Amino acid sequence: MRPLRLALSVVSAAVVLGGQLTLAGSAPAGATPSAAKPSPPPTYPADSLRALAARVGLRIGTAVNPDLLGTNEKYTQIAAEQFSSITPENAMKWAEVEAVRGTYTWEKADQVVAFAKKNKQLVRGHTLVWHNQLPAWLSSDGTTTTLSNDEVKAVLKKHIFDQVRHFKGDVWQWDVVNEAFDDNGQPRQTIWYKAWGGTGYIADAFRWAHQADPKALLFYNDYNLEFTGVKSDAVYAMVRSLQAQRVPIHGVGFQGHLSTQYGYPDLTNNLERFAALGLKVALTEVDVRTQTRPDAVNEPVNPLAPYAQESYWSRTLQACLALRACISFTPWGFGDAYSWVPGWFTDPQEGAALIYDEQLNPKGQYEVLQQALALASGAPRR
Numbered sequence: 001m002r003p004l005r006l007a008l009s010v011v012s013a014a015v016v017l018g019g020q021l022t023l024a025g026s027a028p029a030g031a032t033p034s035a036a037k038p039s040p041p042p043t044y045p046a047d048s049l050r051a052l053a054a055r056v057g058l059r060i061g062t063a064v065n066p067d068l069l070g071t072n073e074k075y076t077q078i079a080a081e082q083f084s085s086i087t088p089e090n091a092m093k094w095a096e097v098e099a100v101r102g103t104y105t106w107e108k109a110d111q112v113v114a115f116a117k118k119n120k121q122l123v124r125g126h127t128l129v130w131h132n133q134l135p136a137w138l139s140s141d142g143t144t145t146t147l148s149n150d151e152v153k154a155v156l157k158k159h160i161f162d163q164v165r166h167f168k169g170d171v172w173q174w175d176v177v178n179e180a181f182d183d184n185g186q187p188r189q190t191i192w193y194k195a196w197g198g199t200g201y202i203a204d205a206f207r208w209a210h211q212a213d214p215k216a217l218l219f220y221n222d223y224n225l226e227f228t229g230v231k232s233d234a235v236y237a238m239v240r241s242l243q244a245q246r247v248p249i250h251g252v253g254f255q256g257h258l259s260t261q262y263g264y265p266d267l268t269n270n271l272e273r274f275a276a277l278g279l280k281v282a283l284t285e286v287d288v289r290t291q292t293r294p295d296a297v298n299e300p301v302n303p304l305a306p307y308a309q310e311s312y313w314s315r316t317l318q319a320c321l322a323l324r325a326c327i328s329f330t331p332w333g334f335g336d337a338y339s340w341v342p343g344w345f346t347d348p349q350e351g352a353a354l355i356y357d358e359q360l361n362p363k364g365q366y367e368v369l370q371q372a373l374a375l376a377s378g379a380p381r382r
Helices: 004-009 049-054 075-084 108-118 151-165 189-196 201-212 230-244 267-275 303-323 366-376
Strands: 014-017 019-024 059-064 084-088 122-128 173-178 217-222 251-254 258-260 280-293 296-300 326-330
Touching: 004 075, 004 122, 049 059, 049 366, 059 122, 075 108, 075 173, 084 326, 108 122, 122 151, 122 201, 151 189, 151 201, 173 201, 173 296, 189 201, 189 296, 201 230, 217 280, 230 267, 251 267, 267 280, 267 303, 280 303, 303 326, 303 366
Parallel strands: 059 084, 059 326, 084 122, 122 173, 173 217, 217 251, 251 280, 258 280, 280 326
Antiparallel strands: 014 019, 280 296
8 A cells, every 4th residue: 555655646746626637836738827817726635535536526525523624733634635525523413503492503514614615625414304413492312302293393394494595505415314214224203203293204304405405415314224134225115205205305325334343234235226216325424443442442452453444444435436326435534533433332442433543644544545546547437
C-alpha cells in the first residue's frame, strides 16, 4: 500500500475541479484569460479520496461534528479535502433543531450546509423520522408520548415540512425514515407506529418530504440490511409496497456498521436486489469496529485485527463501486477519537472503527479505500 501512496504523491500537485483533473496553478483546457478573474474554487489533492472517487462519479462522504469544523484545524482540513459529501452527525436530528416546541435552532445544521457549499460538497440530510433523539416534549423513549395520536400526526407533518423546506435546494439526499424495523424484521412499536396504527406513517413521511422539496433524493435508512435475513427481507417487502402505492422513495441506505467478530455480510447481493427495484442505494454510516483494550479503547486486542478491518473496508467500497446504482459511500466520521463506537460497544469493548487514528493520521483502512478508488477506472460511472 505504501508504493501506491508514493506513486500518487507524484501528481499530488494536481487538483480536481468539477470532476476535471487539472494541474495546480494552470488553467483548464479551453480557458481564456480574463481581466477580472473570479476567486479560485477550493482545491484538494489528486490522491484524496474525493478526487479518486470523482473519476467514476461516486460521492465519498463522512459524518461531521459542526463543533469541530473551524475549531480543529486538522479535522477541518481533512473534512474539506478528502470528502465530496457530508452528513451532520446530530445537527439535523429533531432533538437538536426543536428542543423547545415551536422554536427552531438551525444554527449548527446551517453551519454544516455552509461548510459544504464552501468546499463544493453535497449534503446528506439525517434524519427526519426516527424513534431516537427526539425532543423531551415529544417523547423521552420513542415509544410513549403525552400527545394524542392526532397531535403526533400533526407535529410529524409540520416537522417534515418545516425542516425540508428550510434546507430546500441544499440537501441532496434525505434519510426520511430511519430504523423502522427491529432485528427480528418486525415494525418497531414507536410513537409513529402507534399513532398511525401501523406503518402508514412511512408512506406519509415520504410524500410530505417530496412535497416540501421535489428535487431531493429520498432514502429509507437502516442497519443490518447488509445481511440477508428477516430484517432485510422485511425492508425489501416494505419498499416494494411503497412502490406499489406510488410513494416517492428513491433509495435505500445501508448503514454499514460492521464488526470483525461477525462474518462479512452478503452485501453485494443485497445491494443488487434493492437496486433491481429501480432504486438508488448508498452506504451511509460505515465503520468497522473490533475488540479493543478497555484501557485503550481504540487499540485492538488482536494485532491481526487491523488486517481484517482493512479487508472489510475494501470489500464494502468495492461492492459499491461495482454497482452503478450505488451513488455514495459515507464512513460515519473519520477519526477514532470522535467515534461513537467505544462509548456504545463496551461489553466487550470495541473501537478502532474508523479510517484515521486518534491523532487524525491515516490508518491502513484509509489506504485500502484509496487503493480501491485508484484502481477503479473500470467501474461503471454513476
